[in-house]
Amino acid sequence: MIKKYFKTIGVIALNTFRETIRDRILYSLIGFAALVIAAGLLAGSVSLGQDLRVIESFGLTAMLIFLLIITLFVGTQVVWREVERKTIYLTLTKPVTRDQFYLGKYFGICLTTATSALIMGAMFLLEIYFKAHIFSVPALFSIIWMIFEVWLLTALGLMLSTFTAPLSSAIYTFCLALIGHASTSIWQIAQKSPAALKYILDVIYYLFPNLEKFNLRNEVVYAINPPFSQVWTTVVYFIGYTALLLVLGLMAFRSDEF
Amino acid sequence: MLKIKSLSKTFYQTKGEKNVLKNLSLEVKKGQVFGFLGLNGEGKTTTVKIIAGLLFADKGKITITGDNSREKIGFMSENPHFYDHLKVNETLSYVGELFGIEKEKINIKIPELLKLVGLEKSAETPTKKLSKGMRQRLSFATALINDPELLILDEPLDGLDPLGRLDFKKAILALKKQGKTIFFSTHILADVEEICDEVAILHNGKIIEQGNPKKLLGRSKKTLEEFFVEKVTQND
Ligand SMILES: Nc1ncnc2c1ncn2[C@@H]1O[C@H](COP(=O)(O)OP(=O)(O)O)[C@@H](O)[C@H]1O
Ligand SMILES: [Mg+2]
Numbered sequence: 248m249i250k251k252y253f254k255t256i257g258v259i260a261l262n263t264f265r266e267t268i269r270d271r272i273l274y275s276l277i278g279f280a281a282l283v284i285a286a287g288l289l290a291g292s293v294s295l296g297q298d299l300r301v302i303e304s305f306g307l308t309a310m311l312i313f314l315l316i317i318t319l320f321v322g323t324q325v326v327w328r329e330v331e332r333k334t335i336y337l338t339l340t341k342p343v344t345r346d347q348f349y350l351g352k353y354f355g356i357c358l359t360t361a362t363s364a365l366i367m368g369a370m371f372l373l374e375i376y377f378k379a380h381i382f383s384v385p386a387l388f389s390i391i392w393m394i395f396e397v398w399l400l401t402a403l404g405l406m407l408s409t410f411t412a413p414l415s416s417a418i419y420t421f422c423l424a425l426i427g428h429a430s431t432s433i434w435q436i437a438q439k440s441p442a443a444l445k446y447i448l449d450v451i452y453y454l455f456p457n458l459e460k461f462n463l464r465n466e467v468v469y470a471i472n473p474p475f476s477q478v479w480t481t482v483v484y485f486i487g488y489t490a491l492l493l494v495l496g497l498m499a500f501r502s503d504e505f
Numbered sequence: 506m507l508k509i510k511s512l513s514k515t516f517y518q519t520k521g522e523k524n525v526l527k528n529l530s531l532e533v534k535k536g537q538v539f540g541f542l543g544l545n546g547e548g549k550t551t552t553v554k555i556i557a558g559l560l561f562a563d564k565g566k567i568t569i570t571g572d573n574s575r576e577k578i579g580f581m582s583e584n585p586h587f588y589d590h591l592k593v594n595e596t597l598s599y600v601g602e603l604f605g606i607e608k609e610k611i612n613i614k615i616p617e618l619l620k621l622v623g624l625e626k627s628a629e630t631p632t633k634k635l636s637k638g639m640r641q642r643l644s645f646a647t648a649l650i651n652d653p654e655l656l657i658l659d660e661p662l663d664g665l666d667p668l669g670r671l672d673f674k675k676a677i678l679a680l681k682k683q684g685k686t687i688f689f690s691t692h693i694l695a696d697v698e699e700i701c702d703e704v705a706i707l708h709n710g711k712i713i714e715q716g717n718p719k720k721l722l723g724r725s726k727k728t729l730e731e732f733f734v735e736k737v738t739q740n741d
Contacts, residue, residue: 258603259603
């Protein structure tokens with residue numbers, strides 16, 4: 248029984264992956280990202296001695312930006328498109344629960360974003376190898392952390408897309424991604440603020456995702472392996488937050504009519 | 506096999522409330538071919554969507570009997586749509602996998618179904634290249650992949666040419682012979698008289714007439730179409 252439950256989710260996820268990975272816009276985004284990452288080589292040769300650091304910092308930032316675009320683009324559209332194109336009827340009239348459908352869509356998008364990240368990440372690691380003849384472990388961690396980040400944001404975008412149109416949910420997800428990366432600054436400002444403002448900023452800090460947890464750019468640039476305690480708190484944070492978003496999204500999706 | 510009791514559904518549109526179904530009740534018995542008739546916009550699709558769980562009723566109850574009932578239903582939705590990235594055979598394979606059917610069995614079943622619905626030459630065609638009638642045929646095939654006991658078909662005749670309709674009627678009668686129960690909605694009455702054991706006319710949210718088409722028409726020389734129009738205008 249349980250095996251069948253997850254197998255159905257897998258069938259939907261694979262179909263979603265196949266659908267989204269064939270998208271021409273996705274190809275162009277990955278292609279463009281590859282160019283930008285490669286362009287880091289040029290940027291690197293401008294600043295003597297700092298080559299590697301510049302390449303790493305620039306490459307990771309470029310990767311994150313492109314992954315965010317891909318996530319916003321794919322993650323907030325997939326369910327809406329099923330409803331709009333009425334393909335949702337094909338799946339939901341079968342022995343498939345709303346939960347299975349929603350989770351299948353989620354994992355399908357995750358496969359697509361992870362594939363994109365792995366392609367870009369492989370290019371990035373090759374570039375570092377080419378430049379410095381090292382295999383950077385922190386860079387590998389950083390890429391995995393980025394995947395976690397976009398998986399969390401996918402759950403967020405998917406949840407928002409059950410309430411609003413794809414464009415607005417993409418905009419909201421983007422804003423929350425910005426806030427999420429400003430979380431350290433928000434916390435710092437909160438400490439110096441008057442009580443009322445501090446309260447609001449604290450709520451924002453604790454409620455919204457803290458995406459800085461997934462930022463390992465400094466560790467990469469200074470070649471520091473992230474300590475074990477940080478690794479597992481990040482993993483737990485990712486799983487907990489994402490699960491919460493998925494449950495909230497599912498609750499909304501269960502009562503939707505098509 | 507399928508029992509609908511006091512089903513009510515209201516849509517809240519910008520123009521105001523629309524009570525589409527008002528205490529709709531009907532029963533489809535095992536082995537019957539049941540025609541669910543009504544003009545456009547009477548609520549046939551709404552009823553089918555509630556049965557499928559796509560819409561939620563405000564009131565009322567639907568009971569489907571049979572083992573693993575949901576696994577043993579074949580649905581065909583109105584104006585079927587498919588995934589653009591899948592071919593005809595891939596679409597059938599996807600649906601089969603949703604039912605948890607093993608790959609080998611699906612691969613045996615697909616050519617049989619394609620032959621039955623007359624799409625054997627289109628197995629490798631991307632679904633976006635299908636005509637309306639071909640979509641209808643593919644949709645019918647997807648409804649049959651799990652070898653269902655109960656078929657629920659929304660406007661299956663829509664978009665079919667005369668040959669397509671004839672094929673469909675033959676297929677329905679063949680399925681009836683195998684003991685299947687078939688519930689289908691339609692606003693096209695010309696064809697249903699010959700294949701239905703029972704018809705129900707949906708009007709203003711209720712069933713205004715139900716019975717065996719031959720008995721309903723009795724000795725009058727009316728066609729089902731004339732009978733239908735008469736009943737609907739009487740009830741306005
Ligand atoms: N999701 C919806 N929201 C608002 N009104 C709807 C919705 N779906 C159907 N309706 C309205 O309900 C009525 C019945 O529609 P439908 O069930 O599709 O009729 P039929 O299938 O018999 O042609 C129509 O007037 C239609 O406009
Ligand atoms: Mg209809």
